[in-house]
Structure formats: structure tokens, C-alpha cells
Amino acid sequence: MAKIALGVTSSVSIYKACEVLRGFQKAGYEVQVLMTRNAARLISPLLFSSLSGRKVIVELFADDHPWSVAHVALARETGLLAVVPATANIIAKFARGIADDFLSTFYLAVESPVLIAPAMNAAMFLHPRTQANVRELRARGVEFAEPGRGYLACGDEGVGRLAEPEEIVARGLDLLRRSGSLRGRTVLVTAGPTRESLDPVRFLSNRSSGKMGYEMAREALARGARVVLVTGPVALFPPAKAEVVRVESAAEMEAAVLREFPRADIVVMAAAVADFAFAAPSGRKIKKPGLPESLAVVPTPDILKMLGARKAGQVLVGFAAETEDLRENALAKVRAKNLDLIVANDVSRGDIGFEADDNQALLIDAAGRVTPTAKMSKRELSREIWNVLEEILVRRS
Numbered sequence: 022m023a024k025i026a027l028g029v030t031s032s033v034s035i036y037k038a039c040e041v042l043r044g045f046q047k048a049g050y051e052v053q054v055l056m057t058r059n060a061a062r063l064i065s066p067l068l069f070s071s072l073s074g075r076k077v078i079v080e081l082f083a084d085d086h087p088w089s090v091a092h093v094a095l096a097r098e099t100g101l102l103a104v105v106p107a108t109a110n111i112i113a114k115f116a117r118g119i120a121d122d123f124l125s126t127f128y129l130a131v132e133s134p135v136l137i138a139p140a141m142n143a144a145m146f147l148h149p150r151t152q153a154n155v156r157e158l159r160a161r162g163v164e165f166a167e168p169g170r171g172y173l174a175c176g177d178e179g180v181g182r183l184a185e186p187e188e189i190v191a192r193g194l195d196l197l198r199r200s201g202s203l204r205g206r207t208v209l210v211t212a213g214p215t216r217e218s219l220d221p222v223r224f225l226s227n228r229s230s231g232k233m234g235y236e237m238a239r240e241a242l243a244r245g246a247r248v249v250l251v252t253g254p255v256a257l258f259p260p261a262k263a264e265v266v267r268v269e270s271a272a273e274m275e276a277a278v279l280r281e282f283p284r285a286d287i288v289v290m291a292a293a294v295a296d297f298a299f300a301a302p303s304g305r306k307i308k309k310p311g312l313p314e315s316l317a318v319v320p321t322p323d324i325l326k327m328l329g330a331r332k333a334g335q336v337l338v339g340f341a342a343e344t345e346d347l348r349e350n351a352l353a354k355v356r357a358k359n360l361d362l363i364v365a366n367d368v369s370r371g372d373i374g375f376e377a378d379d380n381q382a383l384l385i386d387a388a389g390r391v392t393p394t395a396k397m398s399k400r401e402l403s404r405e406i407w408n409v410l411e412e413i414l415v416r417r418s
């Protein structure tokens with residue numbers, strides 16, 4: 022069984038890491054504790070050694086590690102890295118890729134899911150720099166056990182209190198459970214809008230932010246899949262380890278998708294491909310006086326329909342953004358395009374769908390089974406969608 026690496030940093034809530042260690046052990050996992058030097062000044066590593074039954078690692082340059090290059094050897098055996106509690110400092114180092122001690126070096130070497138449980142004074146947590154670091158790590162695929170509000174050790178009230186140890190353990194175990202469920206599968210995800218040029222300056226596009234597709238890619242990676250992410254222009258960090266193919270127009274997206282399609286087991290078409298392109302794009306900027314009164318457009322290729330017709334065992338997922346008759350329109354699309362699942366959402370609401378962080382959807386499969394979801398973050402929704410997709414994979418096998 023894979024080991025859990027428990028990173029412990031120098032927050033005053035460090036004593037709660039003992040409970041997290043016990044929780045992982047109770048679930049049957051071997052835990053290797055990695056402490057920062059500062060953490061080892063707050064609590065003796067001896068406490069964690071005696072609880073874990075293993076020597077705690079603090080130093081990067083130590084000649085008593087049982088492995089030749091310890092951070093790399095341990096990384097190979099690790100199924101989950103949980104950092105509890107995580108200081109503002111370690112979060113900043115992870116976000117920047119600074120590797121100046123064992124734990125931060127290990128973070129770069131480990132390929133397992135990573136769970137971070139921050140704990141700090143409210144001002145430190147809400148500092149724009151810390152918030153930006155959290156956002157970036159989250160976008161790259163790191164999971165966070167959100168700190169709660171409450172009475173902090175510094176005497177302040179506010180956000181920054183370490184999440185409850187039982188919750189951290191449950192989140193860690195859930196990550197471990199999901200981490201191998203798509204191992205050996207190749208997932209192709211499309212995300213974001215496309216841009217159809219009128220000339221080198223102007224283009225036709227849509228409001229897709231790419232968030233849903235990026236979350237689908239991130240969750241597939243967390244479950245152990247190989248992920249190819251074909252993305253239109255968006256302002257997001259791609260998840261670490263995704264093979265990213267950047268495209269601009271519908272025609273470029275079509276070419277990239279058709280190239281990757283034969284090797285894919287599951288294809289998630291979350292991109293909002295522009296429906297129309299200009300009939301006569303110009304290679305040079307069209308001067309204002311030369312602009313015609315109206316511009317002719319032509320339909321772009323229907324990539325999803327093309328894939329539905331060519332399917333050879335792939336599970337094909339489409340997305341439907343509708344403003345009316347959501348269920349009927351989505352059902353018709355599943356059938357017309359030979360999909361295995363459609364994720365339908367109502368884009369007439371401002372709080373979900375395009376550009377929003379949240380979404381609420383109907384998941385409709387080829388047999389017409391409808392699973393409505395609650396309103397939730399796109400990250401949570403990606404888990405729900407992958408759970409349904411895994412059921413489809415099980416039914417097929």
C-alpha cells in the first residue's frame with residue numbers, strides 16, 4: 022500500500038498534526054513525517070517519531086537516510102502528500118517552486134495528489150500574496166482543506182484556523198481512494214472558447230472562461246489518467262502534468278482533437294467552439310472606411326458530431342449551454358451527436374455557467390437517465406461528473 026507523507030510546518034497549531042497522523046494510521050496507512058526545521062523547533066520530532074514508528078525527516082543533507090537520494094526515493098512510494106499545518110511560508114515556496122529544505126524539495130519530486138491544510142493568523146491568510154499563492158496552487162491541482170473561522174492562537178478572531186483533523190483525514194483518504202481510478206486511461210479534454218479572426222486584430226468569440234474544462238482535466242489527473250488538454254485562449258493556469266495543446270480557431274481545435282482522438286479512452290468536450298467564422302477573413306487589418314456594412318459568416322465544423330460519428334469505443338461527453346428547455350434540448354443533443362453523457366447547464370442564470378465559479382447541471386446519459394446536481398463549485402461538479410463517467414466505464418467493462 023502507498024505511504025502517506027505528512028509534511029508538518031511551524032504553525033502554532035502543529036500539535037493537531039498528531040491527530041491527523043493517528044487518523045491516517047487508523048485507516049491502515051503507514052505515515053512518514055517530514056518536518057521543517059522551524060517545526061522541529063516548536064515540537065520535538067521525537068513526538069512524531071514515537072507516534073509514527075518511523076524516524077522523522079527534517080534535514081535534506083543528512084547521511085543517515087536509508088535511501089541514496091531520499092526525497093526522490095520516498096516520492097516514488099508516496100500515494101499522498103498532506104501538509105498539516107501549512108504555514109504561509111511553505112505555501113509560498115510551493116507556489117514558486119522554491120526547494121531549499123526537505124519538504125519543499127519533496128513537493129517538487131512527488132507525483133501523488135497533494136493536500137494542504139493552511140493555518141495562520143487571519144491577516145496572513147487574507148494577504149493578497151497568500152491568496153494569490155493559494156489560487157495558483159489550486160489551479161495547478163493542489164487540494165486545500167480550507168481553514169475555518171474562530172479564535173486563533175494569536176488572540177484574534179478570524180479565518181485561518183486549521184480545519185478539523187477528522188475533516189483533513191477524510192479529505193486525504195478520499196483523495197487516495199480516487200487517485201488511481203483512471204490509471205491507464207487517456208483522457209482528452211477541450212476547454213475554453215475559440216477565436217475566429219476577421220483580420221489580425223479583430224475576432225469573433227464567446228464568453229467561455231475554460232474553468233469547467235480545466236477542472237475536468239485536473240480531476241482526471243488526480244484520478245491517475247494521462248490527460249491531453251486542448252485549450253482555446255483562456256486566462257487560467259493549466260493543471261500540472263496535463264499535456265497542453267494551445268489552439269485558437271475552431272479549425273485548429275478540430276485538427277488537434279482529431280489527431281488525439283484515436284488514442285483517447287474518454288473525450289470531454291467542454292470547449293465552447295464558436296459556431297460561426299467569418300466567410301472572408303483578411304490577412305491584413307481592414308481599415309475602418311473599408312469595413313463592409315455587414316459581414317458574412319459561415320458555420321464552423323461540428324467537432325462533437327464528427328467524433329460521435331467516428332467513435333470506436335471512446336466514452337464521449339458533451340456540454341450543453343442552454344437558456345431555455347434545458348432537459349429537452351440536452352436530450353436531443355445526446356441522441357443527435359451520439360454522446361455517452363451530456364452536462365447541461367442553464368446559462369440564462371448569472372450565478373452559474375459561463376465565467377462563474379459555480380455551476381449546476383443535469384447529467385444525462387445515452388439511455389436518457391437524468392442526474393440533477395446541486396449548485397456547487399466547478400471543482401466539485403467535476404468530481405460528480407467523473408463519478409458518473411466511472412460508472413459508465415464500469416458498465417462497459
Ligand SMILES: Cc1cc2nc3c(=O)[nH]c(=O)nc-3n(C[C@H](O)[C@H](O)[C@H](O)COP(=O)(O)O)c2cc1C
Pocket residue numbers: 029030031032033034057058059060107108109110111140141142145
Ligand atoms: C510560536 C509561533 C507560531 C507561529 N504560527 C504560525 C502559523 O500559525 N502560521 C504561519 O503561517 N506562520 C506561523 N509562524 C511563523 C512561521 O513559523 C515562520 O513564517 C517560519 O519562517 C515558517 O517556517 P516553515 O514554513 O519552514 O515551517 C509562527 C511562528 C512562531 C514563532
